[in-house]
Amino acid sequence: MGTTVDDTFRILVATDNHLGCFEKDPERCNDSFETFEEILVMAVDHKVDMILLGGDLFHENKPSRPCMVQCMDLIRKYTFGDSPVLFDFISDPVENFKHSKNPVVNYLDPNLNVAIPIFSIHGNHDDPSGPGQFCALEMLSVAGLINYFGRTTDLKEINISPILLEKGRTKLAIYGLSSIKDERLFRLFKSNMVKMLRPKESMDAWFNIMVLHQNHTKHGLTNYIPESFLDPFLDLVIWGHEHECLIEPRLSAEDSFHVIQPGSSVVTSLCAGEAVTKNVALLEVNHQQQFKVTALPLQTVRPFVFDDVCLADHAMDLRPINDKINPVEDLIESHIHKMIIKAKELHTGHPKQPTKPLIRLRVEYTDESQMFNACRFGHRFENEVANPSEMILFRKFKQEKKPADI
Amino acid sequence: MGTTVDDTFRILVATDNHLGCFEKDPERCNDSFETFEEILVMAVDHKVDMILLGGDLFHENKPSRPCMVQCMDLIRKYTFGDSPVLFDFISDPVENFKHSKNPVVNYLDPNLNVAIPIFSIHGNHDDPSGPGQFCALEMLSVAGLINYFGRTTDLKEINISPILLEKGRTKLAIYGLSSIKDERLFRLFKSNMVKMLRPKESMDAWFNIMVLHQNHTKHGLTNYIPESFLDPFLDLVIWGHEHECLIEPRLSAEDSFHVIQPGSSVVTSLCAGEAVTKNVALLEVNHQQQFKVTALPLQTVRPFVFDDVCLADHAMDLRPINDKINPVEDLIESHIHKMIIKAKELHTGHPKQPTKPLIRLRVEYTDESQMFNACRFGHRFENEVANPSEMILFRKFKQEKKPADI
Numbered sequence: 023m024g025t026t027v028d029d030t031f032r033i034l035v036a037t038d039n040h041l042g043c044f045e046k047d048p049e050r051c052n053d054s055f056e057t058f059e060e061i062l063v064m065a066v067d068h069k070v071d072m073i074l075l076g077g078d079l080f081h082e083n084k085p086s087r088p089c090m091v092q093c094m095d096l097i098r099k100y101t102f103g104d105s106p107v108l109f110d111f112i113s114d115p116v117e118n119f120k121h122s123k124n125p126v127v128n129y130l131d132p133n134l135n136v137a138i139p140i141f142s143i144h145g146n147h148d149d150p151s152g153p154g155q156f157c158a159l160e161m162l163s164v165a166g167l168i169n170y171f172g173r174t175t176d177l178k179e180i181n182i183s184p185i186l187l188e189k190g191r192t193k194l195a196i197y198g199l200s201s202i203k204d205e206r207l208f209r210l211f212k213s214n215m216v217k218m219l220r221p222k223e224s225m226d227a228w229f230n231i232m233v234l235h236q237n238h239t240k241h242g243l244t245n246y247i248p249e250s251f252l253d254p255f256l257d258l259v260i261w262g263h264e265h266e267c268l269i270e271p272r273l274s275a276e277d278s279f280h281v282i283q284p285g286s287s288v289v290t291s292l293c294a295g296e297a298v299t300k301n302v303a304l305l306e307v308n309h310q311q312q313f314k315v316t317a318l319p320l321q322t323v324r325p326f327v328f329d330d331v332c333l334a335d336h337a338m339d340l341r342p343i344n345d346k347i348n349p350v351e352d353l354i355e356s357h358i359h360k361m362i363i364k365a366k367e368l369h370t371g372h373p374k375q376p377t378k379p380l381i382r383l384r385v386e387y388t389d390e391s392q393m394f395n396a397c398r399f400g401h402r403f404e405n406e407v408a409n410p411s412e413m414i415l416f417r418k419f420k421q422e423k424k425p426a427d428i
Numbered sequence: 429m430g431t432t433v434d435d436t437f438r439i440l441v442a443t444d445n446h447l448g449c450f451e452k453d454p455e456r457c458n459d460s461f462e463t464f465e466e467i468l469v470m471a472v473d474h475k476v477d478m479i480l481l482g483g484d485l486f487h488e489n490k491p492s493r494p495c496m497v498q499c500m501d502l503i504r505k506y507t508f509g510d511s512p513v514l515f516d517f518i519s520d521p522v523e524n525f526k527h528s529k530n531p532v533v534n535y536l537d538p539n540l541n542v543a544i545p546i547f548s549i550h551g552n553h554d555d556p557s558g559p560g561q562f563c564a565l566e567m568l569s570v571a572g573l574i575n576y577f578g579r580t581t582d583l584k585e586i587n588i589s590p591i592l593l594e595k596g597r598t599k600l601a602i603y604g605l606s607s608i609k610d611e612r613l614f615r616l617f618k619s620n621m622v623k624m625l626r627p628k629e630s631m632d633a634w635f636n637i638m639v640l641h642q643n644h645t646k647h648g649l650t651n652y653i654p655e656s657f658l659d660p661f662l663d664l665v666i667w668g669h670e671h672e673c674l675i676e677p678r679l680s681a682e683d684s685f686h687v688i689q690p691g692s693s694v695v696t697s698l699c700a701g702e703a704v705t706k707n708v709a710l711l712e713v714n715h716q717q718q719f720k721v722t723a724l725p726l727q728t729v730r731p732f733v734f735d736d737v738c739l740a741d742h743a744m745d746l747r748p749i750n751d752k753i754n755p756v757e758d759l760i761e762s763h764i765h766k767m768i769i770k771a772k773e774l775h776t777g778h779p780k781q782p783t784k785p786l787i788r789l790r791v792e793y794t795d796e797s798q799m800f801n802a803c804r805f806g807h808r809f810e811n812e813v814a815n816p817s818e819m820i821l822f823r824k825f826k827q828e829k830k831p832a833d834i
C-alpha cells in the first residue's frame with residue numbers, strides 16, 4: 023500500500039464483545055470487560071481513526087446497571103479526548119441515524135470532545151425490544167458515546183444508506199445492516215427487497231464495506247445469509263454474530279469481495295470454534311481502494327482448551343471396578359491434567375489476562391456404565407479451572423453408518 | 429440584595445421530578461417529561477449557574493429504556509453548550525463523588541462542554557440497588573450528564589463533606605444527604621452520628637445549604653426527620669421527598685435556618701397536597717450571605733382539582749329509586765361537572781400543558797346503599813377527564829367522637 027499515511031483510513035474492527043456475559047460468575051465476571059478495555063487501548067495505541075463494531079456489544083438485551091456503567095465508563099475514558107478526528111462525514115446523518123432522537127455523529131457534536139468515534143450496528147443479543155423499541159445501544163447513542171447505525175424498521179423492504187466518509191482522497195462507504203431474523207432477511211433478499219443505496223457522485227471511487235450480523239454458516243435452508251446474496255460491488259464484508267475468529271480476508275464464493283469474520287472477543291460457549299486465538303483487525307484502506315487487514319491477537323482472553331476423547335479408542339478395560347474406582351474417571355483426569363498444562367501455553371503475559379483456564383473435554387462413551395457425575399468430578403479442579411463443573415460433556419459414540427439404500 | 433449580579437449565585441432548585449411515572453398510561457405518559465423539559469428551559473431562560481435536584485428524579489428504581497433515553501436526551505439538549513460556567517469548584521471531587529468511577533465534576537471535564545451543571549442527590553425512588561449497588565443516577569453520572577452526590581455508604585456513621593463553590597466573593601457550601609431509611613437516619617441523628625464537615629478556612633463566610641430527601645411531616649415516632657435535628661449553622665434547607673409544594677422560605681421551628689420544600693413537579697398521587705400550584709425555585713445567594721427565593725410556577729402541570737363532598741350534608745333523599753336511578757350518582761355527576769369547569773381555570777396557556785384534568789372527589793357516605801360503581805360511572809367522563817375510573821373515592825362518614833374518659 024504505497025500511499026501517504028495521511029490519506030489512509032485506519033479502522034479497528036471488532037465484534038461480539040458480549041459485555042456482561044457471565045457477570046454472575048465470580049471467576050469470569052470481568053472477562054468481557056477486560057478484553058473490551060484491551061480493544062479500546064489498542065485503538066488508542068494504534069492511533070486509529072475510528073472503531074467499527076459488528077453487533078452484540080452487550081450479552082443481555084437489558085444489560086444490568088453495573089454492565090452499562092462499566093461500558094459507558096470505558097468508552098468515555100478511551101474514546102473521548104483531544105486528538106483530532108481526521109476524516110469528514112459526508113452523508114446525511116439524519117438518514118444514517120434516522121431512528122435516533124439526536125441524529126448527529128458524535129465527533130461533530132460541538133459539546134463533546136471525541137477522539138475515536140465508535141460506529142456500531144446492533145446484534146441479536148442487543149436488538150431493540152420493549153415499549154418504544156429501544157435497544158441498549160440507543161442509551162449509549164443518546165449519551166453521545168457511540169454512533170449507532172444500520173437499524174431497519176420497515177419489515178417489507180430494506181434500503182441501506184451508507185455512512186460516507188472521506189479522509190483526504192480516500193472515500194469510504196459503510197453499509198450497516200443490524201441484526202434481523204435470518205429467515206426474514208433471507209426472504210427479503212430472495213424477493214429483491216434489500217437495496218443498497220450507492221452514492222451517485224463518483225460511484226466507483228468508494229471503498230465499500232458492509233457490516234452485518236447474521237448466521238454465516240448454513241443452519242437449515244433459509245436460516246442463514248449466503249455470501250452470494252450480497253451485492254458484488256462490495257469490497258469487504260465484515261461478518262458479525264459468528265463467534266469463531268476467521269480474521270484473514272477470504273474471497274467470497276463468487277470472488278466478488280473479501281470477507282472477514284472477527285469473531286467474539288470473549289469465550290461465550292465452550293465449543294471448538296471459540297478455542298482458536300481471538301483477534302480483532304486493524305483495517306487500513308487507501309485512496310487507491312486497496313485495503314490491508316492486520317490481525318491483532320487479543321492478549322486478555324482467558325485460556326481455553328477444547329479436546330475430544332473417544333473411549334472406544336482405548337484398548338484398556340474401562341468397566342468400573344466398584345462404586346469408588348472407575349477407570350474412565352482416572353483416564354479423564356489425566357487427560358484434563360494434560361489440557362491444563364496446554365492451557366498454560368496460552369498465557370500471554372498480559373497482566374490482565376485471567377489465568378485459570380476454561381477446559382472442555384467431549385467424551386464419547388460406548389456404554390452408559392462409563393459415565394460418571396461430571397459436576398462432582400469437577401470439584402477436584404476447583405482451584406485450577408474456571409469452569410470445573412462444566413468441563414466434561416458426555417456423548418454417545420455413534421458408529422458411522424452408510425446411508426441405507428431405500 | 430444590593431450586590432453586583434456577577435457575584436450572585438443563581439440556582440434553579442427542583443425535586444421529585446418522577447420521570448417515567450404513569451409511563452404506561454397513554455394519556456399521562458408524557459406528563460413527567462414535559463414538566464422536566466419546562467424546568468430545563470427555565471434554567472436556560474433564567475441563565476442560572478446550576479440546577480440543584482432533591483432526589484426522585486426517576487419514578488422507578490430501574491427506569492425503563494425509553495425513560496432513560498428521554499431523560500438523557502433532555503439533559504444533553506439543555507445543559508450542554510457554550511455558555512461558560514462562572515463558579516469555581518473548590519472542594520475535593522474525589523471526596524464529594526467518592527462512590528463514582530470517575531469522580532470529576534462534569535463541567536470541568538475537558539471533553540464535555542457543560543453550560544449548566546446539574547447536581548443531584550438520590551431519593552427513595554431512585555436509590556442504589558442490585559449487584560454493585562448502583563442507582564439510575566449513576567448511569568447519568570458516568571455519562572457525564574449530572575453530578576450525583578450525597579451518597580452515604582457507612583451504615584453506622586454519616587460524614588457529610590459539602591460541595592464548596594465560589595463565584596466571585598460568594599462562597600456556597602452544599603451539604604447533600606441522599607435518601608436513607610427515616611428510622612435509621614433518625615437513630616443516627618439521635619446518637620450524634622451525623623457529622624457535617626465544615627470547611628476550616630473562613631468558616632463563617634460560607635452560605636450553607638443542605639439538601640435532603642426524607643419525611644418532613646411526622647409519621648410515627650421515628651419515621652421522619654425533625655428540623656431540630658439539623659445543624660443550626662445551616663442557612664437554607666431544601667427538603668425533597670414531600671410532594672406538596674411549599675416554596676416560600678419558612679423559618680425552622682428553632683429559628684435557626686430557612687426551609688423550602690419545592691414538592692414534586694408532576695402529580696403522582698391524587699391527594700389534596702398535590703392539588704396546589706406546583707413551583708420550582710430560583711434561588712439567589714450573594715456574597716453578603718443573603719438569599720432570595722423566587723417561586724417559578726410550572727406551566728405544564730396537568731390541571732388537578734381535588735374536592736370533598738359529605739352526603740350527610742345534603743338534605744335531599746339520597747336513597748336509590750331503582751337499579752337505574754341513584755340520586756347520589758346524579759349529585760356526584762353535577763359536582764364533577766363543576767370541578768371540570770374549575771379545572772379549566774388552571775389552564776396556563778402553555779402549549780405543552782395537557783388539558784384533560786385530573787379529578788379527585790372524596791365522597792363521604794353514611795349508608796352503603798349510597799355507593800355505586802365508580803369505575804363504570806367514570807366512563808361518562810372518558811373524553812373529559814384524564815383519570816375517569818379513579819375520580820371517586822368513597823369513604824365512610826364518621827361522626828366526630830369526643831375522647832372517652834378512661
Ligand SMILES: [Mn+2]
Binds near residue numbers: 078145146263
Ligand atoms: Mn449474535
Ligand SMILES: [Mn+2]
Binds near residue numbers: 038040077078145265
Ligand atoms: Mn454474538
Ligand SMILES: [Mn+2]
Binds near residue numbers: 671
Ligand atoms: Mn418523590
Ligand SMILES: [Mn+2]
Binds near residue numbers: 551552641668669670
Ligand atoms: Mn421520595
